[in-house]
Every structure is written in structure tokens, then in C-alpha cells.
Amino acid sequence: MKNMLQRLILTFLLSCVAPYCLALDSQTLPDVKAGIVHMTTKDPDKRVGYSIGDIVEREVILTIKAPYKLIETSLPIVGYEKRYRGKPIGVDLQAIAHSKQEYKDYTTHKIKLNYQIFVSTVVAKNIALGPEYLNLINTQDKKDIVKYRIPILNVSTSPLAIFGQVKVENNMSPFLPPPLLSAEKEYVRLKIALGILTLSLLALVYIVGQRAWLPRMGGRFATAYRAIKKLPDDDAGIKQAISNLHLAFNQTAGIAIFNDNLEDFLKQHPDFLPLKTEIQQFFGLSRQIYFEPDAVHGAGDAPMPWLLHFVRRCRDCERGLLPSPVMGGV
Incomplete structure (x- = not known):
């Protein structure tokens, strides 16, 4: 009876410690060699002014050369709350979409990440989304497992209300230019008017002109x-x-x-x-x-x-x- 109780306690302790061991192993893996992975990101144009409940969308496109393959179980987990130095930063992964296209010499992965803001502060605050770590495995050598780091995306949150006396010039962000009025319709109308004017002038020259221009x-x-x-x-x-x-x-x-x-x-x-x-x-x-x-x-x-x-x-x-x-x- 005593041995059975010890086994149960040991099993419980292993089940609690295992996730941390896996996470530690993932973080301590060597980095992938340069040239194996090519990455492009489609980051949002808006980098400031987010408030509680807003969604920040980011798309990462990875091209991984053979013989390395992405271990898809290492993709970010939905609902995972981001932390900095062990403390929650008020952002979690709200949704993830993954698709891939395999070719002879490489594989292209498209990963869409939706982060949701769950923090409200009394002042503007910078938030780092990421980094995310993905594990890759060499299909020709199963022991060759490496990691690839998706860089951080920095955004800034804004308070829902202003407290105290605020100087606007001290709180203006250089990352967000003032909104401009669109003049596209006026440009189109101007081009049409110039076209009509040009045709009218040509017609006038053709009617009253005395030289052989046309x-x-x-x-x-x-x-x-x-x-x-x-x-x-x-x-x-x-x-x-x-x-x-x-x-x-x-x-x-x-x-x-x-x-x-x-x-x-x-x-x-x-x-x-x-x-x-x-x-x-x-x-x-x-x-x-x-x-x-x-x-x-x-x-x-x-x-x-x-x-x-x-x-x-x-x-x-x-x-x-x-x-x-x-x-x-x-």
C-alpha cells in the first residue's frame, strides 16, 4: 500500500513538471543555421492607440528549405497569455491560422496570428507581442532539432480616459502622423477637366489654326x-x-x-x-x-x-x- 501511494505521488509530480521541462527544452534548443529559413511579415500599419478588447493582426510567412520541416506542435497555442519576466502583460493569442504549401526543395508556411489586448492603463504603454519560437527538425537526422525565433512586434496601448492635467505636445506620438484628407476624387476630376480642356484647345486650333500642326x-x-x-x-x-x-x-x-x-x-x-x-x-x-x-x-x-x-x-x-x-x- 505504501509503495502504491509513492508511485501515485511520483506520477502526479511528473505530470506537473513535464510541461515546464518541455518548455525549457524548446527554449534551450540551438538556433537554426542562417539561410535555412526566410521570413517575411505583414505587420499592421497601426502601431499605437490600441485599447482593451482590440485585435492586433499579424501574418508571418516562412520559407523553410529541405531537409528541415516545421514541427507543427510548436506553433503558438491559442489562449496563451503573454508574460514578461514572469508577469502577464495583458495580451493573449486569440486565434491562429496556419496553412502550408510543400515543394521539392522547400515548404512555405503562412501563419496568421491574432492578439487581443486585455489591459487598460492610465497612461500610454508599450507592449511587445512575441517573440514566438518554432521548432524545426531535420528529416535526415531526427536528432537535429533546432528553433527559429519570430521577432517581437512592438505596439502601444492608450488609456480609455485621461486622468489629471495633460500636455498634448508631450503625449503626441511620432509613430502616428496626423490624418490627411483624401484628395483622390478631386485629382480625378482635375484630370478629366484637363483632358476636356486639352481636347477643346486642339479642336479650337484645328478650326481656326492657319499652320499645318494637325x-x-x-x-x-x-x-x-x-x-x-x-x-x-x-x-x-x-x-x-x-x-x-x-x-x-x-x-x-x-x-x-x-x-x-x-x-x-x-x-x-x-x-x-x-x-x-x-x-x-x-x-x-x-x-x-x-x-x-x-x-x-x-x-x-x-x-x-x-x-x-x-x-x-x-x-x-x-x-x-x-x-x-x-x-x-x-
């Missing part, structure tokens, strides 16, 4: 318009303007254009159909200036302004635009 801007009638604008308002200037217009029509059609083949020209160049009557008036004016002084043309008593307005309308048709109004200014 396609169809350096046509025959655009050249004639620039030349006629420089001519004097006298008989010699009028004759030269008529000659320039005849040259523009002939170069556009590829043949000499007069009233008798005007219909063929308009079929080949339908953009000039709105100016059919004015083209006939131009040929009548040309006949009066060069051949028949008494010929009727309908171009008015001021041929030079009429010719300038006419060649401008021809230039609009040449560019594929609606010609400027008949009564518009020159």
Missing part, C-alpha cells in the same frame, strides 16, 4: 487663305486672290475646274457641296475680272473681303468641318 491642316485652301490675307485690297490683289483660288481648286481636283465640270468636282469632293452656290459666284467673279467686265457674279461690291471669307469657308470644307456662316466676319 492632319488636313496644310491643305491647298489653307495655303491660299494665308496668301490672300496678305494681299492688298486693290485690282492687283483681287486678281492674285482669284488666281490663288483657281490654283487651289485645280490642285484639289487634279484638273482645271470651271462651271462646266463643277458637278463632277462636287461628286468627288462632297465636303464642298454646301458651297456650291458660292463656287458658282466665284467663277462668275473670275469671268468678270478677267474676261467680261459686265458679267453678273453675285459676290457683292467688295470682292476682296468676299474672297477672303470664301477661301476661309473652303478651308473649313477641306478640313472636314462645317463651313463658317455665310454672314460671319472675315
Whole structure:
């Protein structure tokens, strides 16, 4: 009876001491050699301002080269309360999610850790989450067991209420910048407005421009318009303007254009159909200036302004635009 009682007492003592022995063995394992494990972490952007009940999420991605494998039983235990120098710090592991992908030469582990804050202080306080220790085993040598240390994540808790007199400038954290107003919508609107303005300016240049900056801007009638604008308002200037217009029509059609083949020209160049009557008036004016002084043309008593307005309308048709109004200014 006495021996049985001693055995029970010994068994009870071993069961109590075993977890501490295992923890001690885990802490005293040698560190894994450099180059075996590659780690990246996705830490929260927020590092300050946590209060009681808040969750701090952290993701650790480990790449472990063969022949080492993670001993999954060494993963952090949910509900374990973190301690510093044997004293609880008010943080425990609320949840853990682990997934892995195995390849020929390495294994990738994704470990998501959710820590929950259970402490409330009257002043801001720094809290260290971690470190966490993971055990690795060499599959080619079962006696080769090493540990890998996941580094600490430092966060800061804030009190729920302020006690006493507080100087704001002394309690401002350099880790948390002041919040900025988002101007993304305004930037999008500004870009759209600039795009519309640019298109409008291009359209304006295309309509009123006199140089060959864009396609169809350096046509025959655009050249004639620039030349006629420089001519004097006298008989010699009028004759030269008529000659320039005849040259523009002939170069556009590829043949000499007069009233008798005007219909063929308009079929080949339908953009000039709105100016059919004015083209006939131009040929009548040309006949009066060069051949028949008494010929009727309908171009008015001021041929030079009429010719300038006419060649401008021809230039609009040449560019594929609606010609400027008949009564518009020159």
C-alpha cells in the first residue's frame, strides 16, 4: 500500500513538471543555421492607440528549405497569455491560422496570428507581442532539432480616459502622423477637366489654326487663305486672290475646274457641296475680272473681303468641318 501511494505521488509530480521541462527544452534548443529559413511579415500599419478588447493582426510567412520541416506542435497555442519576466502583460493569442504549401526543395508556411489586448492603463504603454519560437527538425537526422525565433512586434496601448492635467505636445506620438484628407476624387476630376480642356484647345486650333500642326491642316485652301490675307485690297490683289483660288481648286481636283465640270468636282469632293452656290459666284467673279467686265457674279461690291471669307469657308470644307456662316466676319 505504501509503495502504491509513492508511485501515485511520483506520477502526479511528473505530470506537473513535464510541461515546464518541455518548455525549457524548446527554449534551450540551438538556433537554426542562417539561410535555412526566410521570413517575411505583414505587420499592421497601426502601431499605437490600441485599447482593451482590440485585435492586433499579424501574418508571418516562412520559407523553410529541405531537409528541415516545421514541427507543427510548436506553433503558438491559442489562449496563451503573454508574460514578461514572469508577469502577464495583458495580451493573449486569440486565434491562429496556419496553412502550408510543400515543394521539392522547400515548404512555405503562412501563419496568421491574432492578439487581443486585455489591459487598460492610465497612461500610454508599450507592449511587445512575441517573440514566438518554432521548432524545426531535420528529416535526415531526427536528432537535429533546432528553433527559429519570430521577432517581437512592438505596439502601444492608450488609456480609455485621461486622468489629471495633460500636455498634448508631450503625449503626441511620432509613430502616428496626423490624418490627411483624401484628395483622390478631386485629382480625378482635375484630370478629366484637363483632358476636356486639352481636347477643346486642339479642336479650337484645328478650326481656326492657319499652320499645318494637325492632319488636313496644310491643305491647298489653307495655303491660299494665308496668301490672300496678305494681299492688298486693290485690282492687283483681287486678281492674285482669284488666281490663288483657281490654283487651289485645280490642285484639289487634279484638273482645271470651271462651271462646266463643277458637278463632277462636287461628286468627288462632297465636303464642298454646301458651297456650291458660292463656287458658282466665284467663277462668275473670275469671268468678270478677267474676261467680261459686265458679267453678273453675285459676290457683292467688295470682292476682296468676299474672297477672303470664301477661301476661309473652303478651308473649313477641306478640313472636314462645317463651313463658317455665310454672314460671319472675315
